[in-house]
Amino acid sequence: MSRKKNSAKRLGSEKPANSTSLVLIFLFGISVGASVMYIYRPVISETEIVSKLAEKAAEISVPDQASELTFTFIDTLKTAKITVPDENPGQAILTEKKPTSFVLQAGSFKSDKDADSLRAQLLLLNLTASIERVELNSGKTRHRVVVGPFLDKDNAKLAQRKLSQNNYDSLLLERAL
Numbered sequence: 001m002s003r004k005k006n007s008a009k010r011l012g013s014e015k016p017a018n019s020t021s022l023v024l025i026f027l028f029g030i031s032v033g034a035s036v037m038y039i040y041r042p043v044i045s046e047t048e049i050v051s052k053l054a055e056k057a058a059e060i061s062v063p064d065q066a067s068e069l070t071f072t073f074i075d076t077l078k079t080a081k082i083t084v085p086d087e088n089p090g091q092a093i094l095t096e097k098k099p100t101s102f103v104l105q106a107g108s109f110k111s112d113k114d115a116d117s118l119r120a121q122l123l124l125l126n127l128t129a130s131i132e133r134v135e136l137n138s139g140k141t142r143h144r145v146v147v148g149p150f151l152d153k154d155n156a157k158l159a160q161r162k163l164s165q166n167n168y169d170s171l172l173l174e175r176a177l
Contacts, residue, residue: 100176101149108143111143118145122168127147131143
């Protein structure tokens with residue numbers, strides 16, 4: 001009492017057209033295209049094309065107009081008179097240079113433990129490092145790790161180079177004493 005069910009044909013289950021015929025059609029198209037390219041020769045030779053391009057380039061360039069251009073800035077600068085107001089003639093104004101020192105900021109951390117860890121690593125490099133606790137405007141606290149102070153910029157640069165050789169980034173800061 002079992003019935004045979006007719007199997008439903010699915011869409012897309014049909015066999016594609018013979019693939020060898022598709023390859024033959026493709027090869028035929030290639031050969032037709034190649035023969036047309038072989039038969040067809042350019043009407044203009046390559047040398048004619050190059051010479052026409054050179055003529056167009058010569059037309060576009062403007063050597064005649066370039067000679068007409070003149071720059072007056074140099075002449076104006078040579079002949080210009082600059083007047084300096086005489087507020088205090090004969091009296092030189094000396095500005096007093098305030099003594100400064102230089103420090104390198106190697107890091108800034110939220111936690112004191114992270115700052116102390118970096119400080120210990122810098123001490124192992126034989127650098128004088130310390131931690132500065134800073135209150136921000138937002139009320140948060142940061143712990144800055146600084147190397148120094150250095151009295152001159154050259155020593156600070158040497159220490160900065162030593163830090164960069166050991167893969168530590170740093171900022172050079174100038175502070176008043």
